[in-house]
Amino acid sequence: MSDVGRIATGTRSRLAELVRQPTTLAMLVLLPPVVIEMYGVAMESFPQVLGASADPATVGRVTGTLFAVAFLAGLVGLFQVISAASGDERLAVAGFPRSALLASRLVTMVVVAAVAAVVAFAAFAVRVEVAAPALAFGVLGLAGLVYGLLGVVVGSLLPRELEGSIVLVFLADVDNALSSGLFPVDASASLPVVGELSATDFVPLYHPHELFTAAVLDGELADGHLAPALGWVAVLLAAAFLAYVRSTGDGAFGGWGA
Amino acid sequence: MTRVGTALRLGAREFRRTPVLVALLVVAPAYVIGLFTLVAPDGRAVLHLVGGDTVRTTLPEAFPAFTTPMTAALLAGVAGLFLMHSAADADGRLVVAGYRPRQVVLSRLGLLVVVSAVASAVSVGVMLTAFEPESLGWFLLGTALTALLYGMVGVLAGVLLDELPGVYLILFGSMIDLFVFQNPLATSRPDLATALPGHFPLALAMNAGFGGGVDLGQLAGGLAYLAALTAASTLAFYRQMRVA
Numbered sequence: 001m002s003d004v005g006r007i008a009t010g011t012r013s014r015l016a017e018l019v020r021q022p023t024t025l026a027m028l029v030l031l032p033p034v035v036i037e038m039y040g041v042a043m044e045s046f047p048q049v050l051g052a053s054a055d056p057a058t059v060g061r062v063t064g065t066l067f068a069v070a071f072l073a074g075l076v077g078l079f080q081v082i083s084a085a086s087g088d089e090r091l092a093v094a095g096f097p098r099s100a101l102l103a104s105r106l107v108t109m110v111v112v113a114a115v116a117a118v119v120a121f122a123a124f125a126v127r128v129e130v131a132a133p134a135l136a137f138g139v140l141g142l143a144g145l146v147y148g149l150l151g152v153v154v155g156s157l158l159p160r161e162l163e164g165s166i167v168l169v170f171l172a173d174v175d176n177a178l179s180s181g182l183f184p185v186d187a188s189a190s191l192p193v194v195g196e197l198s199a200t201d202f203v204p205l206y207h208p209h210e211l212f213t214a215a216v217l218d219g220e221l222a223d224g225h226l227a228p229a230l231g232w233v234a235v236l237l238a239a240a241f242l243a244y245v246r247s248t249g250d251g252a253f254g255g256w257g258a
Numbered sequence: 259m260t261r262v263g264t265a266l267r268l269g270a271r272e273f274r275r276t277p278v279l280v281a282l283l284v285v286a287p288a289y290v291i292g293l294f295t296l297v298a299p300d301g302r303a304v305l306h307l308v309g310g311d312t313v314r315t316t317l318p319e320a321f322p323a324f325t326t327p328m329t330a331a332l333l334a335g336v337a338g339l340f341l342m343h344s345a346a347d348a349d350g351r352l353v354v355a356g357y358r359p360r361q362v363v364l365s366r367l368g369l370l371v372v373v374s375a376v377a378s379a380v381s382v383g384v385m386l387t388a389f390e391p392e393s394l395g396w397f398l399l400g401t402a403l404t405a406l407l408y409g410m411v412g413v414l415a416g417v418l419l420d421e422l423p424g425v426y427l428i429l430f431g432s433m434i435d436l437f438v439f440q441n442p443l444a445t446s447r448p449d450l451a452t453a454l455p456g457h458f459p460l461a462l463a464m465n466a467g468f469g470g471g472v473d474l475g476q477l478a479g480g481l482a483y484l485a486a487l488t489a490a491s492t493l494a495f496y497r498q499m500r501v502a
Binding site: 021163 | 276278279282286289293294297332333336337339340343418419420421422423425429430434437439443445446447448450
């Protein structure tokens with residue numbers, strides 16, 4: 001079987017596992033719209049003390065949409081890796097290339113994130129007029145990818161559901177608050193080569209949030225935020241690769257691609 | 259009762275043997291409450307307490323105050339969820355070995371009380387570095403009650419749902435309820451806010467924290483909510499044990 005065939009088989013198998021859990025499927029479809037609407041309604045009652053620049057309900061729905069998609073992808077990434085810890089090791093011993101195993105896990109995560117993005121974007125677009133729908137949807141997918149990879153990294157480093165979930169939940173909680181733009185974070189530092197870095201550069205959802213807001217409200221690509229967002233994807237992809245190899249093998253790279 | 263105590267001790271020992279988990283119980287509150295305190299913008303805040311009182315304070319004091327119950331609730335909620343999942347197989351074996359389902363249920367709920375108490379104590383301890391409530395005891399009680407309520411929500415989710423939607427529900431449920439709907443910085447609360455689990459205990463904690471006076475009705479409301487959730491989660495867990 002070719003690598004592509006193996007990846008397709010692995011992905012079908014993972015997706016079949018998810019489809020067999022009706023409560024999971026129902027929650028994937030129902031929760032994003034509920035979360036988005038709740039954020040919109042709740043944000044209307046906030047005073048101007050926080051740094052909201054647009055209509056509070058729209059700000060709430062923007063934040064809720066990104067968070068719903070990103071965290072869902074993160075959870076799928078986390079549980080994909082945790083469930084892989086023992087099974088994939090056996091498959092690798094049996095001769096299945098780890099690259100194909102990781103790829104099938106990642107493709108599964110991307111498929112679920114894409115479905116969540118479609119559901120969330122549809123719920124969002126019903127309530128908010130989106131200036132550049134294709135761009136906004138693409139950014140949602142990017143946010144899902146960033147968090148999905150973060151979930152893979154956390155799941156590889158803490159391969160138990162309780163600990164991994166606690167870390168992901170608390171990371172997402174703080175990330176969502178800081179990246180939402182509701183808190184004016186001024187802290188920054190100047191690093192050699194990299195240049196000036198703001199504290200918000202260190203939260204994964206900040207750049208996708210800026211990109212999504214600009215796409216929704218102004219219909220344009222936010223200057224200076226695409227490259228850092230893609231940088232997060234590249235860094236997390238490399239980290240996920242290393243962490244996955246470590247968690248499913250003996251820590252050496254010898255088995256990779258075998 | 260001896261059997262309940264033994265099962266409770268064994269569960270607590272399992273927690274202690276997981277140093278990463280114990281570390282997270284300390285690090286997670288420090289991370290969340292510490293960071294929110296750090297990024298809180300300088301400036302004045304007007305808090306709208308349940309009951310109608312309005313209190314003037316500063317944002318660097320308000321942020322740690324209302325993120326503390328939320329942090330404890332998140333920890334207890336996630337712990338409650340996985341307590342049920344990880345326990346399902348082992349507890350089924352205990353029942354086969356002669357334990358009564360109610361003894362297993364009691365030991366698990368006892369463990370949840372321990373986790374909620376630790377999460378609340380650590381969270382309030384971290385908060386005290388930035389904010390000192392007017393009435394520490396009542397604030398701690400409000401925080402612990404919030405944690406217990408979300409712990410029970412976690413137990414229910416653990417029995418009824420798979421892990422993935424369970425974690426999703428706990429995170430968004432607690433965020434929307436505690437951080438957004440019950441936030442005292444909000445000038446008004448949606449009608450739905452009063453029906454959510456966090457309403458009474460957070461009102462109790464905020465009133466205790468900012469000198470609005472303690473309303474025993476809020477304590478009673480929180481305890482009644484806790485009793486209802488405990489009954490529902492106990493029933494669901496008990497049925498699971500009987501099936502196992």
